[in-house]
Amino acid sequence: MTDLAFRPPATRRVRLPARRGGVFVLAAAAVALLVLLPVLALIEIAAQGSGDLWPHLIENVLPVALQQTLLLLLGVGVLTTLMAVPCAWLVATCRFPGRAALDWALLLPLAVPSYIVAYSYLDVLHPLGPVQSALRFLLGISSPRxxxxxxLRSIGGCIFVLSVVLYPYVYLSARASFLVQSAAALEVARTLGAGRLRTFLRIAIPLARPAIVAGVTLALLETLGDIGASEFLGMRTLTVSIYTTWVNRSNLPGAAQIALVMLLLVLVIILGERAARRSRRFVATGSTRPQAPTQLTGLAAWGACLFCALPVLLGFAVPLAHLTLAAAQRIEFSGISLDILKEARNSALLATAGMLVTVSLGLVVAVAQRVDRSRITGAFVRLAGLGYAIPGTVLAIGLLTPMAAFDNLLDGFARQLAGVSTGLLISGSGGALILAYGIRFLTIPASGVEAGYAKLSPHLDMAARSLGCTRGAMVRQVHLPLLRTALATAALIVFVDGMKELPATLLLRPLGFETLATHIYAEAARSTYEDGALAALVIVLVGLIPVILLARISRSAAEGAARPSSSSKSGT
Structure with a gap:
């Protein structure tokens, strides 16, 4: 009797996932496990111990690395906020000359990798460079001394370089929040005698606080994972320490132990972001009508224009002008090297393969979330999205051992069954690097397809199912055609991110395999970074395409989010 009473619930629990799309849920679980794989491998590598190197790391490496990393995070967090939030407020709520162009131009620094900006500014701000030479000419000073x-090779210089590149993350999220803020709260503050500045500080910023914190968190995660600009500007951050411990000291367990410290810092940043968003909640009650832009005139209008143009000038225009001039001089002197064409082809091949893998994995995760909204599926989706928070150097170390083990296992099977050796089939061919791209950028297509699904009514799924469509056929015949725009956008962004990715590419690329990013890094290491100007210019020009597309999408998404609010008010 007891057995009969307990069998039906057990049977239902077993059959429920299959009835609700168990294949997609299992696929999402596999993707989540794939994301966790490098972290688990990292723990196993670190547990092997680094011999007598660990005391040296604790005494001499970690204190300096932690101090410089924390100072860098603090400086970038403060400076990106000070640059991005006022610009976002001015563009979203005011009208002034050049506003329409600056609205999307403020995102252009996303197209320029931080290491390229560092190389450019080191030339521009060199004692014999154009800036200091012009200042000495104006002041009548003849000697460079x-x-x-x-x-620029200092903590302040590194903070400046990373901030002018990463502020668009904060700007993008803050602008979207300001665009949809209710006009009622701001108008009430103005009627109670608060000026524009006080309204901005006391009302608008608290309402936009979750969005600002999210943008700053993304900027901090990018700062934590940076290796090109930080190493080139003389910083000994955790990321640089991981690279030097692995490559220069040939001690993988020691690098893994530093990587675990870095992962703990990543966890602190993520938990801090969530705590900051939960600790204080600000809600504007009443009308949800978005505010009308305020027309600025006179000095205020031109001041707003210059203030918003300065980040674009520093983060995009100056590096682009320098790269264009340096590339033109290099081409005039020695022509276009065939090595650049080969490296561009390698970059494109890697980025394309990574794009296909990443978009496929992201689609699997998004589809699983669509067809099964259970808690277990949600947990898998959240785990799969953590890849973006894992720096490239940490991913590289975490994937090295599992991929080598898989290659050895495959080689053993091939020897037993066919008497042939497959060698390093994945690691030697760049498969580990492509997998690193897939884990690192998985959040981009997953969130993009999820946003596309948000526009598709669940009634479409019901109609397809009522017509006898299986879940697989429904995804192929109904969902994919309607998600083409979201998939194409995500694919383009992943492609460009793969073109300019440096840390993972530097550590996992096959021997003798050079990309545009590693070519630039090698030239910088030889102090001949002007020879990499053409490669850097190619990366920047390719990166412009998704940035412009992202600017258009973000503006239309924010305006679309504001329209239902106003229409619902009129309907009420």
Missing amino acids: GLRLPD
Whole structure:
């Protein structure tokens, strides 16, 4: 009797996932396990111990690396906020000359990798470079020793370089929040005697706080994973320490132990972001009508224009102008090297393969979330999205051992069954690097397809099912055609991110395999970074396409989110 009473619930629990799309749920679980694989491998590698190197790391490496990393995170967090939030407020709520162009131009620094900006500014701000030479000419100083600007190879210089590249993350999220803020709360503050500045500080910023915190978190995660600009500007951050411990000291367990410290810092940043968003909630009650832009005139209008143009000038225009001039001089002197064409082809092949893998994995995760909204599926989706928070150097170390083990296992089977050796089939061919791209950028297509699904009514699924369509056929025949725009956008962004990815590419690429990013890094290491100007210019020009597309999508999405609010008010 007891057995009969307990069998039906057990039977239902077993059959429910299959009835609700168990194949997709299992696929999402496999993707989540794939994302966790490098972390688990990292723990196993670190547990092997680094011999007598660990005391040296604790005494001499970790204190300096932690100090510089924390200072860098603090400086970038503050400076990106000070640059991005006022620009987002001005563009979203005011009208002034150049506003329409600056609305999307403020995103252009996303097209320029941080290491390229560092190389460019080191030339531009060199004692014999154009800036200091022009200042000495204006002040009548003949000797370079008579006027010296602060050295860019410092913690302040690194904070400046990373901030002018990463502020668009904060700008993008803050602008979207300001665009949909209710006009009622701001108008009430104005009627109670608060000026524009006080309204901005006391009302608008608290309402946009979750979006600002999310944008700053993304900027901090990018800062934590940076290796090109940080190493080139003389920083000894955790990421740089991982690279030097692995490559220069040939101690993989020691690098894994530093990587675990870095992962703990990543976890602290993510938990801090969630705590900051939950600790204080601000809700604007009443009308949800978005505010009308305020027309600025006179000095205020031109001041707003110059303030918003300055980040674009520093983060995009100056590096682009320098790269264009340096590339033109290099082409005039020695022509276009065939090596650049080969490296561009390698970059494109890797980025394309990574794009296909990443978009496929992201589609699997998004489809699983669509067909099964259970808690277990939600947990798998959240785990799969953590890949973006894992820096490239950490991914590289975490994937090295599992991929090598898989190659050895495959080679053993091939020897037993066919008497042939497959060698390093995945690691030697760049398969580990493509997998790293897939894990690192998985969040982009997953969130993009999820946003596309949000526009598709669940009634479409019901109609397809009522017509006898299986879940697989429904995804192929109904969902995919309607998600083409979201998939194409995600694919383009992943492709460009793969073109400019440096840390994972530097550590996992096959021997003798060079890309545009590694070519630039090698030239910088030889202090001949001007020879990499053409490669850098190619990366920047390719990166412009998704940035412009992202600007258009973000503006239309924000305006679309504001329209239902106003229409619902009129309907009420």
